[in-house]
Amino acid sequence: MTEHVDGFFVSDKAAAEVFGAILGRGPISRSEVARLTGLSQSTITKAVKPMLAAGYLVEEREEAQGRGRPASPLRVSTDRHYAIGVKLSPHEIVAVVANPRAEVLASTRRGLPGRTVDDVTAEVASVVDELLGKQPEFSARVEGLGLALGGLVDARGTLCYSPLLGWRDVPLASMLEAATGLYTVVENDVNALAVEEQLFGAGRGVPTFAVVTVGAGVGCGLVVHGELVHGSAGMAGEIGHIALDPKGELCACGNRGCLETIASDRAILAAIARDGGPFLTSIAEAALLAREGNAEARAAFARAGEALGRALAILANLVNPSRVVLSGEGVIASDLLMDHLAEALDRHTFANVAGIPEIVTRPLSDETWAKGAAANVLRHLIARPLTNRPRARRAAAGT
Ligand SMILES: [Zn+2]
Numbered sequence: 001m002t003e004h005v006d007g008f009f010v011s012d013k014a015a016a017e018v019f020g021a022i023l024g025r026g027p028i029s030r031s032e033v034a035r036l037t038g039l040s041q042s043t044i045t046k047a048v049k050p051m052l053a054a055g056y057l058v059e060e061r062e063e064a065q066g067r068g069r070p071a072s073p074l075r076v077s078t079d080r081h082y083a084i085g086v087k088l089s090p091h092e093i094v095a096v097v098a099n100p101r102a103e104v105l106a107s108t109r110r111g112l113p114g115r116t117v118d119d120v121t122a123e124v125a126s127v128v129d130e131l132l133g134k135q136p137e138f139s140a141r142v143e144g145l146g147l148a149l150g151g152l153v154d155a156r157g158t159l160c161y162s163p164l165l166g167w168r169d170v171p172l173a174s175m176l177e178a179a180t181g182l183y184t185v186v187e188n189d190v191n192a193l194a195v196e197e198q199l200f201g202a203g204r205g206v207p208t209f210a211v212v213t214v215g216a217g218v219g220c221g222l223v224v225h226g227e228l229v230h231g232s233a234g235m236a237g238e239i240g241h242i243a244l245d246p247k248g249e250l251c252a253c254g255n256r257g258c259l260e261t262i263a264s265d266r267a268i269l270a271a272i273a274r275d276g277g278p279f280l281t282s283i284a285e286a287a288l289l290a291r292e293g294n295a296e297a298r299a300a301f302a303r304a305g306e307a308l309g310r311a312l313a314i315l316a317n318l319v320n321p322s323r324v325v326l327s328g329e330g331v332i333a334s335d336l337l338m339d340h341l342a343e344a345l346d347r348h349t350f351a352n353v354a355g356i357p358e359i360v361t362r363p364l365s366d367e368t369w370a371k372g373a374a375a376n377v378l379r380h381l382i383a384r385p386l387t388n389r390p391r392a393r394r395a396a397a398g399t
Helices: 013-025 030-037 041-054 117-132 172-180 189-200 265-274 283-291 295-319 329-348 366-383
Strands: 057-059 074-076 082-088 092-098 104-111 142-149 159-162 167-170 183-188 209-214 218-224 323-327 358-361
Touching (some): 013 074, 013 189, 013 366, 082 366, 092 366, 104 366, 142 189, 183 189, 209 329, 218 295, 265 329, 283 329
Parallel strands (some): 082 142, 209 323
Antiparallel strands (some): 082 092, 092 104
């Protein structure tokens, strides 16, 4: 790996911002990068130079308009540095090889053979081997492994707590580095999705926004002034466990009346059955029934939408995002949620109209989670000095 990254040294936030701007908007001129980031031309020149030398960026020649030097717009190279992104859910691994534009070059998915940490680590390593074998150039070009999963993850890649997997205090990043030989970044899945949205999606050019996912749970990734927010122990943005009804249903976390006990898929299905409606097994069935006019189903979605709106108002009052990207498997029912959500958000947000975030819905596939994990490790790779990275896979494998 070192042969094509010698001399690459980007350690400060400014350089990462420059790379992010070029990644999101390239081909782009240096002066446009300056305008987007608010950084000086000299800072940008300094940041760009080693990225060009390492091959992360390429320069395109363009004829100058009128007098002056050619503009030489910059873009991110898409064929030299790849990453593997893995989305780990309680039953399945979905994994992709992606380039820095988050374009998927290869993918795979497998059921999990077991739920112990060792089972899962071995299976992820096996998935990495499978993907690296899909193209001859992957072994040399894949530089990192990003893993995204539900739960609290600290800045060192330790999984502090995952209720869905039942794991606590697992040093997952270092275990996966040992098992795969790849530089590894472990991140909360919704945070990884927020990185994906920031670089390629509805978060582009939006300094302060939130990604809120609805589905098996309710998750939230926060980007404030361009930075992903983790909080002191990875818990920032856990809106799924805001207690909306102290006398409400028991939550998986042990408390009562959390947002998830009203707005998760399981909560909506349970509410329909509890109110005398049919027992259903999927949110798609429930949405269909509600659209056909079933009263219990419509009421369950209305309550979920209202609860989401109240939770988003709390988020708006605390963080004041200008946009909320609503995503996750549950957005297939957004038509049934949105009016109730918007009304509650409007009613409970403190300030005037300017304080109410714009809501954007984004459908989500399993691969998007994995792409987010890949985008997240690439973001770390470009912002992190080479000397601090573990040895590359081929070195670890002794070849
Ligand atoms: Zn809870």
